Amino acid sequence: MSANPITDTLPSSLDHRPAVTVLSGFSPGAVHATAQALLIAEDRLLAIQHDLTGIRDGILRRTVRSATGPIEDVTTELVHGCVSCTLREDVLPTLVRLARTHPGSDLLLVLPPAVEPEAVASASEHCTVDGTPVTEVVRFDSYVTVVDADRFLDDLIATDDLSDRDLHAAGDDHRAVAEVVVHQVEFSDTVVLWSRPDTDALDLSRVGTLIHRLAPWSIQVSVATTGRLDCTGLSTLVRRTGRHDPRRPGMLGLALEGRPIAVADTDSSDVTSMLFETRRPFHPQRLHDALEEITEHALRGRGQLWIASQPDTVLAFEFAGGGVTLGTLGYWLAALPAERWTETSDERQIAADLSWDPYYGDRRTALALIGLHLDHTGVTALLNDCLLTDAELADGFDAWPHLPDPFAGCFPLTDAITTEENRP
Numbered sequence: 001m002s003a004n005p006i007t008d009t010l011p012s013s014l015d016h017r018p019a020v021t022v023l024s025g026f027s028p029g030a031v032h033a034t035a036q037a038l039l040i041a042e043d044r045l046l047a048i049q050h051d052l053t054g055i056r057d058g059i060l061r062r063t064v065r066s067a068t069g070p071i072e073d074v075t076t077e078l079v080h081g082c083v084s085c086t087l088r089e090d091v092l093p094t095l096v097r098l099a100r101t102h103p104g105s106d107l108l109l110v111l112p113p114a115v116e117p118e119a120v121a122s123a124s125e126h127c128t129v130d131g132t133p134v135t136e137v138v139r140f141d142s143y144v145t146v147v148d149a150d151r152f153l154d155d156l157i158a159t160d161d162l163s164d165r166d167l168h169a170a171g172d173d174h175r176a177v178a179e180v181v182v183h184q185v186e187f188s189d190t191v192v193l194w195s196r197p198d199t200d201a202l203d204l205s206r207v208g209t210l211i212h213r214l215a216p217w218s219i220q221v222s223v224a225t226t227g228r229l230d231c232t233g234l235s236t237l238v239r240r241t242g243r244h245d246p247r248r249p250g251m252l253g254l255a256l257e258g259r260p261i262a263v264a265d266t267d268s269s270d271v272t273s274m275l276f277e278t279r280r281p282f283h284p285q286r287l288h289d290a291l292e293e294i295t296e297h298a299l300r301g302r303g304q305l306w307i308a309s310q311p312d313t314v315l316a317f318e319f320a321g322g323g324v325t326l327g328t329l330g331y332w333l334a335a336l337p338a339e340r341w342t343e344t345s346d347e348r349q350i351a352a353d354l355s356w357d358p359y360y361g362d363r364r365t366a367l368a369l370i371g372l373h374l375d376h377t378g379v380t381a382l383l384n385d386c387l388l389t390d391a392e393l394a395d396g397f398d399a400w401p402h403l404p405d406p407f408a409g410c411f412p413l414t415d416a417i418t419t420e421e422n423r424p
Contacts (some may be wrong), residue, residue: 017139017229018099021239022120024111025146026155026177029196033225034146034234035110038218039067041235046102047073048094049110050086055169060086062094083115083169087123090317095258097138106239107138114167117143118179118187118250127245135246142243145188148186149195149207155181156210156299159322177228182300185214186251189243192234193222209271213370214300216263224273249345252316255304255366258351262368273370276383279360280393281308284405286386294382295319297374303367308388308400311335317367325385328411334361 021038025031035047043066058079064072078085095107111117121143124134129369160177162168168175185191191211195204202246210222221237252259262275284307295301301319311333333341333352339350352362369379371397392403 005301012299013085014140017137018103019106019141019240020095020109020123020138021106021141022109022111022117022143023146024115024117024188025148025192026113026181026184027146027148027151027194028113030148030192030323031110031113031146034144034192034194034223037229037231038108038235038239039065042106042239043067044105044106045239046109047104047110048091048098050112052083052086052112052114052169054364055082056084056171060090062090062093064098068074082165083119084123087120088127091120092124092127092134093129096132096134099138102278114162114173114180116176116183116187116389117145118183119245121246122250135271138154139248140244141189142189142190142238142241144190144238145184146192146194147185147207147211149193149204152181152207153203153210156320159224161321163339173370176323178299178321179318179323182214182320183251185211185218187347188215188218190216190219190221190238190241193220195222195224197224197225202218206269206271209269210299210370213263213271213273216232216260247347249347249384251302252318252327253348256314256329256351257347259301259343259347261366262370269315270373271370272372272374272376273368274374274376274379276367276369276380278365278387279357279363280365281306281363281400282365283388283392284309284407288406290382290386291324294379294386295324295369298369298371299369300370303365305365305367306332307405307407308392309403309405310407310411311363311397311400313413315411319369326407326410328413331413332361332363334363335423 009179023031023035039045039047043267045063045066049063056076058077060078061075068103076090078089091109095109098105098107109120111120121140124140127134128139143206156178158177162175162177162180165177171190193208193211208222211218211220221234223234249257262273269287282305287307298319301317301324303317305315305317306313307315312331314329314332316329333344333349355364356362367383
């Protein structure tokens with residue numbers, strides 16, 4: 001993601017842009033309660049919320065409120081009823097307008113359940129309002145995701161699509177519930193773990209461990225709703241933390257920049273994660289045939305890989321909600337002339353230089369699997385069986401495109417290096 005080289009290096013004491021806290025989560029009750037607590041703690045905080053119930057018909061309702069009550073309640077019509085249009089045409093312009101009309105007030109952007117925070121971050125880095133970049137007017141301070149401890153695991157193992165719960169944002173929105181849930185957690189800087197007095201302690205511990213496996217880079221804040229909530233204490237832990245790094249890539253770009261995508265298991269918890277790394281390419285047919293077995297006991301899979309028949313292509317791997325998605329992340333640097341390396345981030349170039357292989361270049365597989373009671377040894381053996389054998393490897397790059405490839409044509413490359421997603 002792009003960043004403002006001037007404002008993003010300012011100390012917080014010298015940065016006078018209003019701080020925006022983006023609040024997401026798949027449990028509306030817990031998200032609303034968290035938002036209300038933050039409003040109570042800061043009387044100058046403004047909460048912006050969009051109701052997408054009618055978005056498929058182009059109808060959008062926007063509310064703005066403070067701790068003392070509503071400030072705006074407006075229903076508008078959109079030319080195109082979709083999430084990306086809503087972000088560009090209403091959400092981000094509203095943040096800019098409020099920043100200008102309410103100087104001294106910070107902003108709390110409360111996302112609907114089906115909106116992923118990474119979409120907001122991406123739109124904000126490329127959107128202008130009246131010719132001015134959004135990030136010159138407001139500072140996105142932190143992305144906070146609220147997790148309802150009593151519902152989280154059920155949503156994570158669900159095979160429902162958003163449309164099954166009438167939460168889809170458009171007719172062609174085929175995202176799975178679990179996919180949205182993990183994306184909300186993984187992009188967070190802070191996770192608010194919301195529980196209740198009757199929440200089972202072991203279940204709460206399991207959810208906390210699972211969240212750490214999904215987002216080891218996030219700070220966890222536990223909230224037990226016992227009737228007395230320390231609103232000021234919660235606000236201190238999640239607002240104006242400066243935790244968001246605008247230069248951090250999306251989840252699928254982490255491994256390319258040499259950033260960790262999984263944590264090693266350090267205890268005997270039944271929530272486990274594993275990382276499979278190799279330079280050797282996958283045989284496309286064997287990988288295709290084994291995908292279901294590889295993910296059989298996983299709740300989440302993510303990372304990058306390469307298949308021998310398409311050696312120029314970085315493939316993104318995602319698993320959530322019972323389905324595997326493979327998409328292209330563009331070219332491996334080894335497949336490009338050196339002068340085009342500058343089209344990628346400095347971090348990716350550095351990561352490639354540090355791990356460069358004389359034969360494979362920067363081509364490498366890094367796959368993380370997270371789940372309950374994963375058989376690390378068995379899954380690792382299965383993945384190894386999907387790689388090229390020594391004999392196949394010896395045939396060389398010229399022979400590999402002729403391997404049987406059920407993915408042929410699924411991942412077209414263009415001259416651009418930007419991320420594209422293609423579902424086989």
